Amino acid sequence: MQTYDLEANGLRGLNAALQAQSTETNQTSWEVVNPKGSHAIAVGLDAPIEVTVKGSTGYYCAGMNQQAMVRVEGSAGPGVAENMMSGQVIVDGDASQYAGATGHGGLLVIKGNASSRCGISMKGIDIVVHGNIGHMSAFMAQAGNLVVCGDAGDALGDSLYEARLFVRGSVKSLGADCIEKDMRPEHLEILKDLLERAGSDAKPEEFKRYGSARQLYNFDIGNSAAY
Amino acid sequence: MKDMDDQIPRTLPIQSATFTNPINAEIRRAAATGIYDIRGGGAKRKVPHFDDLLFLGASVSRYPLEGYRERCDTSVTLGTRFAKKPIELDIPVTIAGMSFGALSGPAKEALGRGASAAGTSTTTGDGGMTPEERGHSSKLVYQYLPSRYGMNPNDLRKADAIEIVVGQGAKPGGGGMLLGQKISDRVADMRTLPKGIDQRSACRHPDWTGPDDLEIKILELREITGWQVPIYVKVGATRPYYDTALAVKAGADVVVMDGMQGGTAATQDVFIEHVGIPTLACIRPAVQALQDLGVHREVQLVISGGIRSGADVAKALALGADAVAIGTAALVALGDNDPKWESEYQKLGTTTGAYDDWHEGQDPAGITTQDPDLAARLDPVEAGRRLRNYLKVMTLEAQTIARACGHNHLHNLEPEDLCALTMEAAAMARVPLAGTSWYPGKEGF
Numbered sequence: 001m002q003t004y005d006l007e008a009n010g011l012r013g014l015n016a017a018l019q020a021q022s023t024e025t026n027q028t029s030w031e032v033v034n035p036k037g038s039h040a041i042a043v044g045l046d047a048p049i050e051v052t053v054k055g056s057t058g059y060y061c062a063g064m065n066q067q068a069m070v071r072v073e074g075s076a077g078p079g080v081a082e083n084m085m086s087g088q089v090i091v092d093g094d095a096s097q098y099a100g101a102t103g104h105g106g107l108l109v110i111k112g113n114a115s116s117r118c119g120i121s122m123k124g125i126d127i128v129v130h131g132n133i134g135h136m137s138a139f140m141a142q143a144g145n146l147v148v149c150g151d152a153g154d155a156l157g158d159s160l161y162e163a164r165l166f167v168r169g170s171v172k173s174l175g176a177d178c179i180e181k182d183m184r185p186e187h188l189e190i191l192k193d194l195l196e197r198a199g200s201d202a203k204p205e206e207f208k209r210y211g212s213a214r215q216l217y218n219f220d221i222g223n224s225a226a227y
Numbered sequence: 228m229k230d231m232d233d234q235i236p237r238t239l240p241i242q243s244a245t246f247t248n249p250i251n252a253e254i255r256r257a258a259a260t261g262i263y264d265i266r267g268g269g270a271k272r273k274v275p276h277f278d279d280l281l282f283l284g285a286s287v288s289r290y291p292l293e294g295y296r297e298r299c300d301t302s303v304t305l306g307t308r309f310a311k312k313p314i315e316l317d318i319p320v321t322i323a324g325m326s327f328g329a330l331s332g333p334a335k336e337a338l339g340r341g342a343s344a345a346g347t348s349t350t351t352g353d354g355g356m357t358p359e360e361r362g363h364s365s366k367l368v369y370q371y372l373p374s375r376y377g378m379n380p381n382d383l384r385k386a387d388a389i390e391i392v393v394g395q396g397a398k399p400g401g402g403g404m405l406l407g408q409k410i411s412d413r414v415a416d417m418r419t420l421p422k423g424i425d426q427r428s429a430c431r432h433p434d435w436t437g438p439d440d441l442e443i444k445i446l447e448l449r450e451i452t453g454w455q456v457p458i459y460v461k462v463g464a465t466r467p468y469y470d471t472a473l474a475v476k477a478g479a480d481v482v483v484m485d486g487m488q489g490g491t492a493a494t495q496d497v498f499i500e501h502v503g504i505p506t507l508a509c510i511r512p513a514v515q516a517l518q519d520l521g522v523h524r525e526v527q528l529v530i531s532g533g534i535r536s537g538a539d540v541a542k543a544l545a546l547g548a549d550a551v552a553i554g555t556a557a558l559v560a561l562g563d564n565d566p567k568w569e570s571e572y573q574k575l576g577t578t579t580g581a582y583d584d585w586h587e588g589q590d591p592a593g594i595t596t597q598d599p600d601l602a603a604r605l606d607p608v609e610a611g612r613r614l615r616n617y618l619k620v621m622t623l624e625a626q627t628i629a630r631a632c633g634h635n636h637l638h639n640l641e642p643e644d645l646c647a648l649t650m651e652a653a654a655m656a657r658v659p660l661a662g663t664s665w666y667p668g669k670e671g672f
Binding site (some may be wrong): 011012015016019039040043044046058059060063064066078079082083085097098101102104117120121123124139140142143159161162217218219221 | 260261262374375378379380383404406407418419420421423424425427429433434435440443444446447450451452453454
C-alpha cells in the first residue's frame, strides 16, 4: 500500500505518480489522505491499480479514467469520472453535478445521491446510483446504462439518443423524446449484472425502463414545439 | 388624350433598398417551406474589415528594409505561459479547427500536409482525431468541444496543444448540427451515435459553466497531460475584452478570438449574419485586456475570421495579435468553390463562389462531403501542395509589408503603422483616419 499525503505533497506529484504506473506495476494499491476537496484528484490514470481517497473530493475526481479502480470515501464534487473510458469509480457518499459526464466506458457507482445532469452526454459508461438523481440527468445521453435505485428529477433523458435508463422509484418528469419502454428479458439481465457489480440488493423487476422515442433524431420543423 | 399620356414623364420602377430581391426571395422561400435557411461559411454581409485599413510604409522618420535582401522573421511560439512544450511555428498563420465529418478524410489529410509543409499547425474539430490527420500534421491542436465526440485521453496526449472551444465567430452561443446525410459508418462510430441521424453538437460544455469552472477544467486537462502542452481557449467574438480577461484568469496559454466572418460547417443564416461582431472590432479590445493584465505576448492572441491574404495577416499582427488562423481561405486553397465545378454548382442551384450548402454533403469539389465518390475527387497530395503555396504567399506578402514599414520581424508591426479609410474602421481598430491624427473615441477631438 502506497500512501500519499495530498496536502503535504501536492496534486502534481500525486497524478504524476499514479499516471506513471504501468500494466505490470506491483504498486497496485494506493491511498490518498488529506484530499480536503481538492480538484482533479487521480485524473488520467491508465493502469489496473486501486486508489482509495480518504475523504471528499472537488471537481473531476478520476476524470478520463482508464483501467483503474478509484474509490472516494466521502462525497465527490462536480464531474466525477467525467469522460471515463474504462475501470471503476465508486463514491461512498453523494456526487455533485455532471457525474459520469460524457463517459465512454467503465462503471461509476454512487452509493448516495447524485445531483443534476448525472450521465449527461454519456457515451457508453454504466452508472449506478443507489439513491436519487437530480434534474436533466442523461441529457443527450448517447450510449450506456444509467441505473437509479431511488427517484429521478425533472426532465429525465431529455433529447436522449441510445442510452438505457432504469429507474426504481418515481420520475418527476420525462424530457423531450424520452419515453417509458418495455422491460424485456435482456434488459433484466443487464440490470441484474449492474446491480450485482454495484453492490445493490435492489431487484431488477422493481425498475422501469426509459429510452428514446427516436422522434427527434432527424431535424423536422414539425417538431419545433418539442424544443 | 392617349397621345398626351404617352408624353408624360413616368416614374421609373424603383427597387427597395430594404426589400431587395434577395430579401424577397428569402421571404418567399420561408413562406413556402416553414423553415429557416441553414448554410455553411461565415457572415457574407459587408462589415468593416481589414480592407478598410492601410499601411503607411516608411517615410522620413522611418526607414524600410531591403526587400529580398534584409531578413524579416516570421516565427512565432504559442503557449509560453505554462506549457513545458510550447508550439513553435515557422509562420504566424495556422489552420483553424474543422472536423472530420464536416470535411472529408482527404480534405483533412490535405490540410495536415499543407500546414506541415509550411511549418505551421492544423487543428481537429468536432468528432475527434483521426490517425490520418495526426499522421500528416507535424503540429496538431486537439479541440475540446462541448459535444466531446471522440474525446479520449489517448488522443489528448498525442496532441501538441489543446483548444477548449467556448464558441466560434459564426455562431457565438450556438451549437451545431451535422446532418444525417454526412454521417457515414466511420463518422457515426467516432461519435458513438447511429448512422444517418442528425448529430447535434451542444452549445455549452456538459461539465462546467462560467470562468471559475473553466479554471478547474484547465487544471484537470493540464494534470491529465502532465502540463506538457499549451491550452488554448477559443471564443466567438462578442465581448472580446472580458472574454480575453476571463480566459487569462482561468489560466489559458493562448486566446483564440474568432470574428463573425469565421466559417461554420452548418448553422442558421440568421445566426451567422446577426450574432457576433466583426473580426476587426475584436482585436484591439482583446489586446487591451492582455495589456491591462500585463500578459500581452506572454499569453498569445490568435485572430481568425475572414483572413485572406498576407495584408490581412500583417494588419492583424500590427493590431497586436501574435498569429492568425484560417479556415475558409484554406478550403478555397484546397479547391472549394473552384470555377471548374461550375456546371455542377448550377445543378445544385448555386454558382461558383456562392456555394455554401456544405452541410448537405454534395460538394462537387469533394471537400465538405462524406460521399466516397465525391471525396475521391480531391487529391490530398496536390491539394496539400496548393495550401502550402498559399501559406507561403501569405507569408511573403506579410513580410513585404513589414519590410516596407521598417520591421525585421512580423511581430514588430504596430498600430502606428496603420491608418483607416473609414470612420468605422478607425473606431474599431483605434488607428487614425487616413490623413488625420484622430480616431473616434480618442480624446482631444
